[in-house]
Amino acid sequence: MDMTFQKYRMALVAAAVALVALASSVVIIPETHQGVVIRTGQPDRIFNMFKPDVPFGQTGAGINFRIPFVEEVQLVDRRVRDLDMERTQVLSSDQQRLQVDAYARYRIIDPKRFVERAGTESQLEAQLVPILTSVLRQELGRRPFATMVSAERGTAMTNITKTLDAQARQYGAQVLDVRIKAADLPEGRPLDAAFTRMETDRQEEAATIRAAGQRDAQIIQAEAQAEAARIYAEAYGKDPEFYDFYRAMQSYRQTFLNGEGSSAMVLSEDSEYFRQFRGGKK
Amino acid sequence: MRVFDGLRERLGWATKGLAMAGKNNPWGGGNDDPGEPKGESGPGGDSGPRNPWLPGGGTGEGGKRRSASIEDIFKNRGPEGPRRAGGGGGGPTFRIPERPGGKSWLPIVFGALGLIWLAATSVHFVQPGEQAVVTWLGGKYSRTFDSGTNFTAPYPIQMVEKENVTQIRSESIPANGQEKLILTQDQNLVDLSYVIRWNISDLTNYQFQLANPRSALLEIGEAAMRAAVAKQPLNVVLTGAGRAEIEQEVREKMQDRLNAYRSGITVQGIEINKTDPPARVEEAFKDVSSAQQDADAATNRARAIAQQVLARAQGDATEFNNIYAEYRLAPEVTRRRLYYETMEAVLSKTDKTIVEGGGNVMPFLPLPEVQRRARDSVAQPATPKQGQ
DSSP: OHHHHHHTHHHHHHHHHHHHHHHHHEEEEOTTEEEEEEETTEEEEEESOOOTTOOTTSSSOEEEEOOTTTEEEEEEEOSBEEEEOOOEEEEOTTSOEEEEEEEEEEEEOOHHHIIIIIOSHHHHHHHHHHHHHHHHHHHHHTSOHHHHHSSOOHHHHHHHHHHHHHHHHTTTEEEEEEEEEEEEOOTTHHHHHHHHHHHHHHHHHHHHHHHHHHHHHHHHHHHHHHHHHHHHHHHHTTOHHHHHHHHHHHHHIIIIIISSSOOEEEEETTSGGGTTTTTSOO | OHHHHHHHHHHHHHHHHHHHHHHHSTTSOGGGSTTSOOSTTOTTTTSSOSSTTSOOSOOTTGGGOOSOOHHHHHHHSOTTOTTOTTOOTTSOOOOOOBOTTSOBSHHHHHHHHHHHHHHHHHEEEEOTTEEEEEEETTTEEEEEEOSEEEEOOOTTTEEEEEEESSSOEEEEESTTSOOOEEEOTTSOEEEEEEEEEEEESOHHHHHHTBSSHHHHHHHHHHHHHHHHHTTSOHHHHHHTTTHHHHHHHHHHHHHHHHHHTTOOEEEEEEEEEEEEOOGGGHHHHHHHHHHHHHHHHHHHHHHHHHHHHHHHHHHHHHHHHHHHHHHHHSHHHHHHHHHHHHHHHHHHTSEEEEESTTOOOGGGOOOHHHHHHHHHOTTOOOOGGGGO
16 A cells, blocks of 8 residues: 555645646536636626526536636626515605505626626615615606506606616616515505595495485385375275275274274264164154 | 655644644743743743643643644654554554455445445436426536436536426415405505416526526516506405406416516416405495395385285275175165174174263263363363363
């Protein structure tokens, strides 16, 4: 054993040195990132730079080389990234408040400039978020509340995207789009007011429905009464005099037979009923 | 062996640094005390223990050593180092058993391990519904596998990441049944929950294009949903009349955006689970439906009464008509008959008093009614009829 090591000593040392040199000069760039080679503080060249239509596998990702110790490689995201904004209050042109939650998506298209001016992704985002917030306030603040809430924010959003994109390009990033995720009424007074309005809306609706029901009920009853009157008139109208008699008979029965309480009658002997008592004379 | 010696020397160089650091620590020698001359000539340099952690002074190293260092540990080992298999008597006694020929098993063991490693990392079974993305050294994209048995160069030369691409994933929004209020066209709020069903349609794009595909999907979904709901008035959203339309619109919008990012995601469908009025105004909404019930109840009752009235009228009319028909045949007789029948029925059930001459009958009347009246108002005993 000792002998073999002795024999190949030089070769082994050379191999080890070569291996170390190789290991420190090879960088593997994943498909998801671009690598910026920084030579003594200056961005020099870029591995796997983003180009829109190059298929994966031909992009320059994978094994790349750098000069050890002299060059450093900074990995920069190559994918579409989120720029998430905190919820902000926006004042519409008619002085109503709205809580807006927006997001932007961007991609770093100029990694060299990005490394020089922004540094890292989180630094870039820290730069862009305040810009996005203020642009959003400006653009939406020109519009009345109703259009802010509605989906017709088309021009506002393109304006915002343009402005933000112009800013982002100074840092080597491209803003793909800006969207409003949510536009809500702020907690507190505005939200309470909206709830109250909804509530009173419903109360009005309920009252209307109930009143309409009462009205319909009355109409139905009235129509029935009218119809009944017509039926009575048709029948009784044939002989009003007989109706008078007939109804009187019915009424007597109803009053004395079916009515409540006992009744006593004082009859005069010359009543019609006792005509035959009197011998038939009137 | 020399190589290892060299390595050890380098290590030793490094550990010297450590030892130096050790001298500066609070338990190290007092050499660095201000005012005291630096170096080994310090008085009491090796007299007595410096601290409880060190052995007493006067070790074999002489006054030069103040504290044990890693270097000591190395020096105490044999020149071969402790782990050499063929080490001297001081080395470990364990030996790998030898083959019958007196050769080591080592090459065979390594060979077998190598083969296992090759087999395990270069054959890939991709399950049905899955795809796998192959990259060189985790960097450059190589190819995509469909389901089946596939071969690659062994790890780490080629790396494989499998992902299920046919499985429909669903995202419930909001996640745990919280209230999610969305503004409608008429600036009302609706509490809405929905499910996004999606799958991966292009695995390479899914892995390489978006930094955070799932959160992008959720954000795009929320933006699209709010935009779609903002186009519909509250009632349409609540009743579900606009539901299909909203779902369709959200799906199309989301897919547009996702395609624009080349996200590799396909939205299979959007389902709106729930559209409720906000909890705070729910009572008012319930009251509307109960108002509808009340109204229906009122009209129902009215209809019942109407039917009664009509039926009564029809019955009365028919009765009259029938009797009238009889009456027409013999008016006088019928009239008399009706009169007598009625009087008979009435008078047979009542107390009767017949007064002759038709004069004033009041004095004779023990009528309970009159008696009561008289009792009630003694001051006015006379009724108006008394004067007749």
